[in-house]
Structures are given as C-alpha cells and as structure tokens.
Amino acid sequence: MRKNIVAGNWKMNKNLQEGIELAKELNEALKEKTLKCEVVIGTPFIHLESVVKSVDTTKIGVAAQNCADKKSGAYTGEVSAEMVASTGAKYVILGHSERRAYYHETAEMLKEKVKLALENDLTPIFCIGEVLEEREANKHFDVIQSQIEESLFELSAEDCTKIVLAYEPVWAIGTGKTATAAQAQEMHAFIRKLLVEKYGLEIAENISILYGGSCNAGNAKELFSNPDVDGGLIGGASLGVDKFMPIIEAF
C-alpha cells in the first residue's frame, strides 16, 4: 500500500539557527503522537545535516530541495545527490516549478537528477504542474503527461516505485488559491492512469501522489480525503509548527 506523506518545503526561508529551531519544535510536537502519515521537511542545503541531527529521523524525513544533474566535478556552486545523501537526508524535491521557471531546469536535466538521486538511495519528490494559461487553454493534462513522460518514463518499474510525485498547479502556489478537491482528484487520477498504462496497476497503486499549492489547515482534510491524493507538499504553511501540525493531523 502506498504511503500518506505530508512534506514541508521551506524554500529559501529560515537561517540556520531558525531552521534548527523549527525542526526541534516540530520534533517535540510529534513526539507523543501516533501519526497516520510520514512527515518530511525540505530544507535549504546548509541546514540538512543539522536538521537531521535535531530530529527523530524515524518520524521526520529530511529532504533537500534540489541536487545537481552531474555526479561530481568542476560545477561551482552545485550540490550533488551523493553530498545530499551524506548528510543523512533521505529525500530530494526535484523539478519544482520555481526551479523550472527561474533556473531553467529542463526535462532532460531532471531526468539526470532523478537518476542520480536514486543511485544515492534518495527518494525523489518529483514535482509537476501546469501554469494558469495552460489550464485555461485546457492543456493541463497534456502538460502533466509530457512532464512525467519526459523525465520519468525511462525508469525501470522497480525504480519508479521509489518515486513520490507531487502535483503542484503553478497557479495555486503561494497564491492562496487552491485547486478544488475535485480538480486535485481529477488530475491525480489522470496521473495514476498514466502510471498504470506504463508500469501496471500494482506499481501505480504503490506510488504516492501529493498535492501542493496553498494547502493549509483549512483545506487539507478535504484534499486528502480524495482516493488518489496521498498527502501534500506544503510551502508557506510548513514554516510554523502551529500551521503545519493541523495539516499532518488532517490524516
């Protein structure tokens, strides 16, 4: 059975001390709880090792927000998948729309990043999502299909089961405008159908598909109640335990 996951994406927020503080606070809040989902926090690179050491990693998985598309070498400023794994992080968010849009990450680069992440035993949280104009032109299904096919469909069935997908409609990110539960379910069911057609029902049923985009304490329960929505990738509402906990407890 696939896992339910609530993952925070801190993006470029919190200095090191603030990040450690937040991680410790979340760790404390989760201590006595029996959870119905896995909890992940995606921190800036420089926080990774400290955050890993500050939390019970059997309860909180730690994620990087990116990794290089090259194994190692003369790539000034880059951080490899191997380096991420060496911090004790277990996940890496890849293909976030902010990276695709602002840092020009292509499907080809993302394919390499996914491959390197898997080689280093990191679980990629692979983001896909359409922009508003694409939805309005009724092209959203085609866009999602291409993003998945171009970066993931060369994976073996075994590797594909190691991936988590996150559907994040770009128009819903940081805008306060959430996809409705019906829109999320419709797209998640479409994604699962693509996975069924490529890898078969058993594998597709085991892949978690998260929703991201203005997910908060008020809408998480309804979004997560959909059969194909297996959790959330949370931006703004992951930056405070008071806002993040109710989303975790929505399961």
Ligand code: 13P
């Ligand atoms: P918000 O929850 O702030 O809309 O961000 C979503 C997101 O981009 C998570 O990766």
